[in-house]
Amino acid sequence: MLKTYTYPHYPYVQSPEQQTGQVVRHPVVVIGAGPIGLTQALDLAQRGIPCVVLDDNDTVSVGSRAVCYAKRPLEIWDRLGVAAPLLAKGVQWKVGKVFFGTGLAYRFDLLPEAGHKLPAMINCQQYHVEEHLVQACSQAPQVELRWKHKVLAIEQDADCVTLTVQTPDGLFKLQAQWVVAADGAHSDARRLLGADFSGQFFQDRFLIADVVIDPKGVASQPFAAEPERWFWFDPPFHPGQSVLLHQQADRVWRIDFQLGWDADPAEEKKPEKVIPRIQAMLGPQVKFELEWVSVYQFACRRIDQFRHGRVLFAGDAAHQVSPFGARGANTGIQDCDNLGWKLHAVLSGLAPPALLDSYHEERAVAADDNLGHSTRATDFITPKSRSSRRLRNAVLELARTEPFARPLVNSGRLSTPTPYLDSSLNTPDAAPFAGLMRPGSPCADAPIESCGKPGWLLERLGQGFVLLSFGPAEPVKAAGLTVPVLQVGLDVLDPQGLLAQRYDGQPGTVYLIRPDQHVAARWRQFDPAQVQTAVRRALKLH
Amino acid sequence: MPLQRQPNIPEPDWFYAELIEAQRELSEEQANMMLAKLVLILCNHVGERALLSEAIALARSNTLAATHPST
Numbered sequence: 001m002l003k004t005y006t007y008p009h010y011p012y013v014q015s016p017e018q019q020t021g022q023v024v025r026h027p028v029v030v031i032g033a034g035p036i037g038l039t040q041a042l043d044l045a046q047r048g049i050p051c052v053v054l055d056d057n058d059t060v061s062v063g064s065r066a067v068c069y070a071k072r073p074l075e076i077w078d079r080l081g082v083a084a085p086l087l088a089k090g091v092q093w094k095v096g097k098v099f100f101g102t103g104l105a106y107r108f109d110l111l112p113e114a115g116h117k118l119p120a121m122i123n124c125q126q127y128h129v130e131e132h133l134v135q136a137c138s139q140a141p142q143v144e145l146r147w148k149h150k151v152l153a154i155e156q157d158a159d160c161v162t163l164t165v166q167t168p169d170g171l172f173k174l175q176a177q178w179v180v181a182a183d184g185a186h187s188d189a190r191r192l193l194g195a196d197f198s199g200q201f202f203q204d205r206f207l208i209a210d211v212v213i214d215p216k217g218v219a220s221q222p223f224a225a226e227p228e229r230w231f232w233f234d235p236p237f238h239p240g241q242s243v244l245l246h247q248q249a250d251r252v253w254r255i256d257f258q259l260g261w262d263a264d265p266a267e268e269k270k271p272e273k274v275i276p277r278i279q280a281m282l283g284p285q286v287k288f289e290l291e292w293v294s295v296y297q298f299a300c301r302r303i304d305q306f307r308h309g310r311v312l313f314a315g316d317a318a319h320q321v322s323p324f325g326a327r328g329a330n331t332g333i334q335d336c337d338n339l340g341w342k343l344h345a346v347l348s349g350l351a352p353p354a355l356l357d358s359y360h361e362e363r364a365v366a367a368d369d370n371l372g373h374s375t376r377a378t379d380f381i382t383p384k385s386r387s388s389r390r391l392r393n394a395v396l397e398l399a400r401t402e403p404f405a406r407p408l409v410n411s412g413r414l415s416t417p418t419p420y421l422d423s424s425l426n427t428p429d430a431a432p433f434a435g436l437m438r439p440g441s442p443c444a445d446a447p448i449e450s451c452g453k454p455g456w457l458l459e460r461l462g463q464g465f466v467l468l469s470f471g472p473a474e475p476v477k478a479a480g481l482t483v484p485v486l487q488v489g490l491d492v493l494d495p496q497g498l499l500a501q502r503y504d505g506q507p508g509t510v511y512l513i514r515p516d517q518h519v520a521a522r523w524r525q526f527d528p529a530q531v532q533t534a535v536r537r538a539l540k541l542h
Numbered sequence: 543m544p545l546q547r548q549p550n551i552p553e554p555d556w557f558y559a560e561l562i563e564a565q566r567e568l569s570e571e572q573a574n575m576m577l578a579k580l581v582l583i584l585c586n587h588v589g590e591r592a593l594l595s596e597a598i599a600l601a602r603s604n605t606l607a608a609t610h611p612s613t
Binding site for chain 1: 571574575578579581582583586
């Protein structure tokens with residue numbers, strides 16, 4: 001069916017260790033070459049940690065699947081050097097329209113704050129994302145991608161994990177000091193370890209379709225103008241249900257139809273059923289071709305513990321959310337960001353394995369935050385009773401004329417990072433600060449100037465501990481590390497004053513930034529002893 | 543400020559009559575929709591989250607405790 005994209009097939013290669021039967025112990029093995037596993041491999045590689053990625057398949061995501069990528073994951077990919085091709089490929093949108101019945105309920109503009117390198121959101125098919133990430137991994141000498149490698153058993157003791165893996169050449173064993181299980185919502189690793197994965201299943205089904213629309217002769221928005229996100233509640237072409245329309249790369253549109261619980265998935269997927277449905281939605285004048293179609297049911301649930309000994313769960317293997325609000329892949333990428341530097345610190349002997357418990361501590365809070373957002377959007381989109389449907393419709397009808405009702409309309413909220421405000425790695429503030437950069441928060445970007453050239457703060461924060469100072473400060477030796485200084489006004493200039501504004505950077509202020517570009521601590525004046533204590537705290541050395 | 547649970551509406555009979563009158567010639571569904579909208583309009587006007595929580599809890603507990611539950 002697919003016309004705009006040809007799936008790559010990556011070659012299976014028998015590993016030397018399977019050939020020789022010699023069991024090799026790797027620092028890190030990642031299970032699953034999806035967007036999360038590949039991002040984790042790139043992050044570890046960039047920190048100098050060799051990494052083996054196992055995937056039971058030999059290609060990328062079938063169908064568009066995760067489509068929307070928000071600013072924070074784009075910032076993480078930018079740090080890993082892979083954002084540029086995705087930005088070039090993806091589609092940026094700012095305007096969203098919400099329809100109720102036959103009319104427009106309201107229109108919103110994401111109005112992204114100026115002075116950030118990366119946009120609020122791009123739309124890009126998951127297969128494009130994965131293909132770019134595979135390409136980047138292939139160019140990273142520390143990453144070894146092994147296709148057609150299916151994990152059948154996981155055993156672990158105090159020293160390492162032993163994986164039994166099946167390939168076209170049979171079974172073999174390999175060992176890892178640490179395993180990152182990023183093998184998706186139906187994670188084999190989770191099942192093999194018997195981890196609990198509980199939550200709420202929604203009694204609803206959705207049809208998702210990728211559609212190529214011929215722009216010729218199509219004057220009507222959103223096909224001929226700037227990309228927009230359109231969401232319908234109870235439209236005439238699909239009464240009683242909701243529909244979402246999103247533009248992706250290569251003039252492929254993604255349409256999600258809510259079908260209801262009684263729908264027959266096999267029947268609904270048939271082209272003779274799908275095509276008239278889409279034609280009714282787009283109107284008779286629009287020519288289109290179907291690329292891919294699938295029916296899914298979703299759940300909102302999360303794993304009991306993100307860390308099971310030497311196995312760490314990331315992405316959908318650890319948490320599954322409803323698709324509303326684009327939270328699945330976005331939060332998974334942030335899992336990698338949190339885990340990478342901690343694995344590096346433990347593997348290089350800078351921190352005890354207890355640091356990895358903070359991966360659960362911080363990311364479980366983020367997962368719960370996302371699950372809450374996702375469940376609330378689902379409850380609004382698919383009301384569970386007649387009276388909740390009435391309240392929902394009351395909100396939508398009021399929204400047409402009454403501004404107060406518009407914030408109550410929830411067709412999925414923009415995914416934003418969850419700050420780790422209560423993390424045990426944070427050093428609490430000892431002095432008052434204004435703004436959002438509280439300990440545990442992801443660093444906000446800001447335009448800077450360096451050597452006469454414009455740039456961005458996040459590009460300069462790097463991926464180790466760093467002191468961002470608004471006054472004189474010295475590099476600090478702590479816990480076997482030397483923490484360098486990035487001084488505003490000296491190393492980087494703040495031409496628009498946005499950096500000082502976003503960080504409440506009064507003269508003398510110093511921030512300790514973690515390797516994942518989150519705030520660990522901040523002070524109103526530089527004191528090396530306090531920096532040392534905060535670094536040790538952020539590494540669980542106390 | 544806690545939720546006002548003492549009489550606060552001047553001329554209560556006239557207020558109640560106005561509320562009923564506003565539902566005249568509406569279908570059952572329209573009348574229910576009107577009440578839903580009224581709730582939302584007033585909640586927005588009040589705005590104070592703790593007060594709204596108190597009012598929501600009162601409406602729920604009062605409904606559950608009713609000796610002649612409405613259908």
